[in-house]
Amino acid sequence: MCSVNQSCVLILVFKKMKQNIKVIAFDADDTLWVNETFFRDAEKVFATIMKPFAKADEVYRKLYEVEMNNMLLYGYGIKGFMLSLIETANVISNNHVSAQQIGEIIEVGKSMLQKPVELLDGVEQVLKSLQGDYRLIVATKGDLLDQERKLRKSGLLPYFHHIEVMSDKTPSTYQALIKHLDIENHELLMVGNSLKSDILPVLQIGSWGVHVPFHTTWHHEEVNEPIISDQFYTLGSIIELEELMQD
Numbered sequence: 001m002c003s004v005n006q007s008c009v010l011i012l013v014f015k016k017m018k019q020n021i022k023v024i025a026f027d028a029d030d031t032l033w034v035n036e037t038f039f040r041d042a043e044k045v046f047a048t049i050m051k052p053f054a055k056a057d058e059v060y061r062k063l064y065e066v067e068m069n070n071m072l073l074y075g076y077g078i079k080g081f082m083l084s085l086i087e088t089a090n091v092i093s094n095n096h097v098s099a100q101q102i103g104e105i106i107e108v109g110k111s112m113l114q115k116p117v118e119l120l121d122g123v124e125q126v127l128k129s130l131q132g133d134y135r136l137i138v139a140t141k142g143d144l145l146d147q148e149r150k151l152r153k154s155g156l157l158p159y160f161h162h163i164e165v166m167s168d169k170t171p172s173t174y175q176a177l178i179k180h181l182d183i184e185n186h187e188l189l190m191v192g193n194s195l196k197s198d199i200l201p202v203l204q205i206g207s208w209g210v211h212v213p214f215h216t217t218w219h220h221e222e223v224n225e226p227i228i229s230d231q232f233y234t235l236g237s238i239i240e241l242e243e244l245m246q247d
């Protein structure tokens with residue numbers, strides 16, 4: 001399992017120290033199931049609708065700017081994304097976007113809210129093998145209603161003791177979760193695809209992080225600096241978590 005970038009010493013340290021871990025928290029989007037791909041696809045459809053007004057690159061650039069400006073008001077999730085699409089359409093078209101085009105944009109969002117849930121390879125096997133030894137929970141951002149829908153459809157609910165839908169993932173929101181779980185900081189391991197949301201904030205408060213990269217990462221979630229910590233490990237696939245957590 002040791003990769004070129006991570007010496008086998010690292011994995012031994014991680015394996016020895018991890019005896020303290022009681023709770024494993026899983027991020028949901030792009031960790032348990034496919035998500036970002038649907039946003040990229042939706043952006044492409046949106047760019048096609050906006051074609052009379054601007055080139056695709058300009059549409060993507062403006063949309064990202066609008067989304068960042070709206071983040072504090074709307075938070076994460078598809079419904080906030082839909083409102084940002086509509087606002088971007090108004091800006092790009094200089095308020096000339098038609099009611100019909102707005103209708104098409106709303107349909108883009110609605111179809112995202114009805115996508116089937118596509119579990120990532122190995123997810124269920126990993127949860128099954130870890131559930132006897134650890135308390136498993138979900139810690140995710142996004143719309144409450146949409147995340148509940150996906151969890152229900154995923155068939156994974158029986159594996160989890162607790163579901164936490166967080167407005168944002170910061171050291172203080174993780175600290176509140178730890179308090180709620182009635183555990184110590186070093187007893188939590190967070191598993192997720194985003195270094196920015198799933199790993200850096202938990203390392204900052206003395207918890208553990210396992211990064212499982214997904215092939216597509218939203219620009220907003222990217223981190224460029226390398227992370228060096230005994231309490232951090234990167235896996236090639238979630239299936240490797242089974243071996244990492246074995247004694």
Ligand SMILES: [Mg+2]
Pocket residue numbers: 027028029030031192193194
């Ligand atoms: Mg994620």
